Amino acid sequence: MSDQAVRCYRHPDRETGIRCTRCERPICPECMVSASVGFQCPECVSSGSGTGHAPRANAPRTVAGGAHVDDPRLVTKVLLGINVAVWIAVMVTDGILLDSLELFGRAALTEGGPLEGVAEGQWYRLLTATFLHQTPMHIAFNMLSLWWLGPPLEMALGRARFLALYLLSGLGGSALTYLVAPENQPSLGASGAIFGLLGATAVLLRRLNYDMRPVIILLVLNLIFTFTWSNIAWEAHVGGLVVGTLVAYGMVHAPREKRVLVQRLTCAAALLAIIVVVGVRTLQLTP
Incomplete structure (x- = not known):
């Protein structure tokens, strides 16, 4: 050939x-x-x-119905820039910003400390926690993964769909962490969103009949690291992977005649599931 x-x-x-x-x-x-x-x-x-x-x-459309654009990496660049900017801000503020945006507040991270965070109505922490990083290694690994996985997905899905996929994956990781992790377990980082992109990549490659072996190997290795390394919130990884995979499946397999409707319903269902999970856990933690 x-x-x-x-x-x-x-x-x-x-x-x-x-x-x-x-x-x-x-x-x-x-x-x-x-x-x-x-x-x-x-x-x-x-x-x-x-x-x-x-x-x-x-007009020409992507495999998921998105519009072709001059720069198919724009959203990826913006997300990367936001993550880096927040990391710098965290370093400059010496932990003050971290305490305000992390999934659980500093008081809740102390065994027996008072509730502080999502359970107190600060639902924004579910999203802001996904943009937080502390160590250079942490943000470097996540941003390299975003730069590698993001552009092909953004190109295939389109900007709006890619952004929805990223944010819902991050929220899914935060929601599962909030549901099952101990209240005094720190949780922050874009790993949930990255795992969502990894699952979405597998779905897209399957849809296009590409060789899936490289992404499957990468996924298996990352899951092994997730459950064997210490100080890794496996809940965020698994939650992001599940949500990202399901959302991507709905996006690339939606029938052409009702594509937009099916894709919107898929995203709405994912968001509703996240809201229900967070609501159930909040009821468990509050009188």
């Missing part, structure tokens, strides 16, 4: 196993336009309109 046959005709540096159903040219996720059967390349979609430019209703 020639090199051209397995690489996107618009992006020669990207290997692919998908071809346009009309011209049979190989296309990567960024170039895929969902059709009634399979995928088409942007040129075939444009030429099919008879005007040389696809009308707005038939």
Whole structure:
């Protein structure tokens, strides 16, 4: 098989196993336009309109229905920038900001200390905790993972769907941690969101019929580290992985005719499940 046959005709540096159903040219996720059967390349979609430019209703879309953009890494860059900025702020404030944004407040982290955090109505901590890091190794590992996993997913899903996936995965990790972890167990970091992206990558590769062995091996290794290394909140990893996998499945397998509706319902169901979990745990902790 020639090199051209397995690489996107618009992006020669990207290997692919998908071809346009009309011209049979190989296309990567960024170039895929969902059709009634399979995928088409942007040129075939444009030429099919008879005007040389696809009308707005038939504009090229990603595998999940997102719009093609000039910079498919924008949301990934913004999320990375926010994480780094918050880490710097935590270092500068000497723990004051950390205490205000972590899943459990400093008083609750002391055995027998008073409740402080989500149980006291500070639900924002479920999200802010996912942007907190303390050690350079912690943030470096998470940000490298985000930079590696984020762009391909953002390219395939589109910006809005990718952002929803990231945030829901992070919230899912926080919710499971809040539900089952001891009140005095610190929990912070983007690991839940990263595991959600890892699960989503597996779903996307399966959807595109790509070789899944590399991502499966990576997932297994990360799960081994999760349950064997000390000072790792496995609850955040597992919660993020489950939510990210399910949300991604709903996004890439939604039927074309009702794609937006199914995707919105998938995200809404994930958010509702998170709210229920947090509500149940809050009732357990408060009189």
